[in-house]
Amino acid sequence: MAKMSIAEALREAIREEMRRDERVFCLGEDIDVEGGFGGAFTVTLGLSKEFGHERILDTPISEIMIAGAAVGAAMTGMIPIADVQYGDFLFCMMDQLANNAAKMTYMSGGTVKVPMVMRAPVGATTRGAQHAQSLESFFTHIPGLKIICPSTAYDAKGLLKTAIRDENPVVVFEHKLLYGSKGTRAEKSALSPVGEVPEEEYLIPFGVGAIRRAGTDITIVATLLMVYKALEAAAVLEEEGISVEVIDPRTLVPFDYEMVIESIKKTSRLIIVEEDTKRNGWGAEVAATIAEEALYYLDAPIKRVATYDVPIPFAPIMENFVIPSPARIADAARDLMKY
Amino acid sequence: MAKMSIAEALREAIREEMRRDERVFCLGEDIDVEGGFGGAFTVTLGLSKEFGHERILDTPISEIMIAGAAVGAAMTGMIPIADVQYGDFLFCMMDQLANNAAKMTYMSGGTVKVPMVMRAPVGATTRGAQHAQSLESFFTHIPGLKIICPSTAYDAKGLLKTAIRDENPVVVFEHKLLYGSKGTRAEKSALSPVGEVPEEEYLIPFGVGAIRRAGTDITIVATLLMVYKALEAAAVLEEEGISVEVIDPRTLVPFDYEMVIESIKKTSRLIIVEEDTKRNGWGAEVAATIAEEALYYLDAPIKRVATYDVPIPFAPIMENFVIPSPARIADAARDLMKY
Amino acid sequence: MKEGNEKIIDMYKQMFLLRNYEDKIYFLFLEGVMPGTIHQSQGQEASAVGMLYDLRKEDYLTSTHRPAGHCLAKGVSLESMMAEMFAKSTGCCKGKGGAMHTGDITVGALPAIAITAGGMPVAVGVGLSCKMRKTDNVVVCFFGDGASNEGAFHEAMNAAAIWSLPVIFACENNLYGASTHINRVVKINDLAERGSAYGIPAEVVDGNDVLKVNEAATRAIDRARKGLGPTFLELKTYRRCGHSRNDACGYRDKAEEKEWFDKDPLTRLKKHMLDHNIITQEKIEAIEQEVMARIESAVDYAKASPDVKPEDALTNVY
């Protein structure tokens, strides 16, 4: 067992897969500059020492091209791992991801495959509205894409390796405050969980959630940073005698509904916590699905604790207010206990 | 009262607003070519005769520019009405709409306004996956945008006029099979409802739904083409003694929850019908909100009838299968009646 | 692949196939037996055949909303193209793609992309793949005059240049983007002038002269195979048909149409062949009859092919 940060775990996943399969390569902005950062959050740092500059490919600031090139390379025998510096820039390449990456296999009647990975850092870090968004829900709505959100080093490595081997396009959402990026790329107020990662190879299948904390009164579903906020809230609630189960689905598409339904059979109460804004966030889909398929296990309304429906403000005082906090999560839980 | 198609009603709305306010202008691809089509669906046909070519502005095929120019013009004293030929191309301008149009007012602390309108035709018309999508739900998820979907000529004119006068960016989703475009732009299998439109000026406020058919057993919420499919289903169900209320919210943001909740108090059953694909569609938000705020009026699970989660296939046989049909809606209703 | 006169005759045969395939489709479409819409390529046969004739099966093609000519010239089977138009399960996209997305990866024809210029960044990735896999394969990337105003064009051209990728950018300048004349949306005379913004060698080519197109293509392909990087060819041509289904081209000047119809690529090539005694009138007619027969049997094949099943809509997607 080695202890590592999520950034390191992602790097190791890429390293192992690039060693295993020469079709795998990385492309993105500033990912391989000598004396540079190894991408905005150091994930690709140093990889070119082993794999060379062609397989860790620096690109111009051309998001449409980055995504389109990944699609083209993937259809013709390569396995690209592309990235954007901030998730917010995915909007610049949305056409290539939504109209091409997600649809090519289908439009071709299954005759082409698009085995590509698109990595994107999300989360608010006091940089203002254009560098703060969580875009998961825009992509869960696109048939043809798989969506994963690793919140631990163990998951980061295991899920990314699975993503690289998937023959469908996979979008990986990584949280800026969880990377544990070091040195000049370190983030104020980062959580940077360091986790145990086995020496031996392992893969994590998509669609299998993880119970981060077992409980009997309330089920909380959360991803990425919100897993940790939910755990904080759970600790507080425990002192009040409220037992919380925290489920991290780990992948949003496919989604482990079985685990959630098993849990609410026990708790009969459900809260979904997401850093994304509330209206039409992925939490809405989870709530709607449960309301359609498992309504009768519930004794209380389904609560969603999400970022308020506003662009992310710059001032930390405001940013902290709009993003779900342990306190807001705990309040939602107390409300539900009234039922 | 004049009878007109939705395309004509939209044209009249634009004409009246351009007469009223010289800041209003249109820009888009092929909207004003001599001997051309007046846009992909004839909405701007002939308008330049009255307003000249500068105010009905043909653009290069440059979606990023079209949306960005609308944002810039709107911030500096103009009121642009931009359009894309097919809604699917909104992905090409997503960055300008999501990162700029929706956020400028907020990021500036309210010191700038962005009074622009973005028009987009949606719906599947046997053209394949890149000319068939309904993108409403990508935009309902963006704080700062208002989203409207007129399904009748009366609403088209009244809502578009309100949109043009709104100081926030408004995205108008129009359905290809409802326009009633004439001549060479006519659409096979179009429904093209012709409706009564008053001579005198009128505006329709956002956030006020319309009850298209009153009923007591089941509430169906639907927009655009699905309103008509729901009405077809309702007619069939009536013969079976099932009384259906069909609600057309008319605007998705803001959304008339009051009307829906009043209805389910009566019917205690809710079905949401959308042409958009199911996962994370706007129907999920409606279902989740009802599950959070009005769960106890319901005696049955909340059903969503939506397009299956696949890209839209070309073959009509397959397209008809994936898009909600009156039959599928009726089946969902029969299921709910079991509760 | 043929040489000399045989090649010229073979190119004529292909061009005649493209023209009559499209004319047949148009006829069938008007009959109402085909769903969707059509964007046809009558008049642009010389650019498709001239550019693609010398490619290997392992080389690639990226195409547009107007893909029929490109696909047939790259070797997608006539039957599977026709069947796709009929939305049959035997179509090259199993009835899932349709007229704007035809292709067949087994002959290097990627599924066509109908988003204007949307195929250009994809072609960069294909070029990257050819290079990284250490092949000397190339990709011909077709797009139109209108597409040259899309951001995707810019990002793709620049990337192909800096990485000297084996991409041949073939711009079919048929003077119109839908109904909009190119002179209304660019301020330059030749789109080829845009090559210099990226350091990409560019040429203006008579796109209605298949021999000229083929010469330029040969140079560009050769450069690409040698690893010398991309070339930008502006092929001046013209649509004989509407932009899409029932478009009477009311936006086009009749004199302009006449001027270009007189430069019809098939008529010119046929005249060239006869003037230079490359082939006899009789032989030409024999070839044409053979092609027409192939088209008819392709229609029969398509019509006789089984319909898709509704549930097929749920396959081929995760």
Next chain:
Amino acid sequence: MKEGNEKIIDMYKQMFLLRNYEDKIYFLFLEGVMPGTIHQSQGQEASAVGMLYDLRKEDYLTSTHRPAGHCLAKGVSLESMMAEMFAKSTGCCKGKGGAMHTGDITVGALPAIAITAGGMPVAVGVGLSCKMRKTDNVVVCFFGDGASNEGAFHEAMNAAAIWSLPVIFACENNLYGASTHINRVVKINDLAERGSAYGIPAEVVDGNDVLKVNEAATRAIDRARKGLGPTFLELKTYRRCGHSRNDACGYRDKAEEKEWFDKDPLTRLKKHMLDHNIITQEKIEAIEQEVMARIESAVDYAKASPDVKPEDALTNVY
């Protein structure tokens, strides 16, 4: 607006303000009293001041993730800029925008856009508005060398050209897009070469010589006001600072840094003024002290300003 020597002195004063404002911000940021990140403009003062000095209040500015110099030179108040950095309610964006979105529409400075090249299509709309409203106002659109590889650049340049809009495209080529040297991402020598792809007159300008920049700006502004259309100016310059917070520029060649630091715009202008007896050393010092005092009081103002309230986050959005 001043003329002759007075103007030169005034431009120096502005440049000195920009430089020391940024240095002060850097200091405060390291102290940890400022949230977020910073993208500073030390070394690029000549382009900001030279381009914007002759603009009217009614003219417009679009800026980038590196907006401080542009905003101050366009007339956004020092106090409101400083207060925004402190995330105070008195900030030019009420604490909602932050370092990457500063601006003040009342002086023509649109809120800066931090999406690389994202402000360029917006500038086209501003130019369209100036023209349609029949004003002779212009817009100066700043962007970087890296931005010139974005699709948005291409679409914006082309549209401004065909509509002859009063847009001055000011490309601050500081040789790097973040950590990537421009020579690794374009194959041409000067970005100005891209003007010809759109029919836009372009010039390479010594971006560290405020007088040269101002001359070029005057010509471009004049063209724009007369309705003659856009101009593309490539301003060669260099960052004295990191790309963003704690960036030691390990990716830059030390010799290159030295070469450019020796071309510092402030040093050069000061020398020019003294050599030509435009001003005395004493007067310069007096000006510098005055500016430093203004900066200090702006800091006091910002610190003393009321914090934003959490609930303010819910206003200014529909």
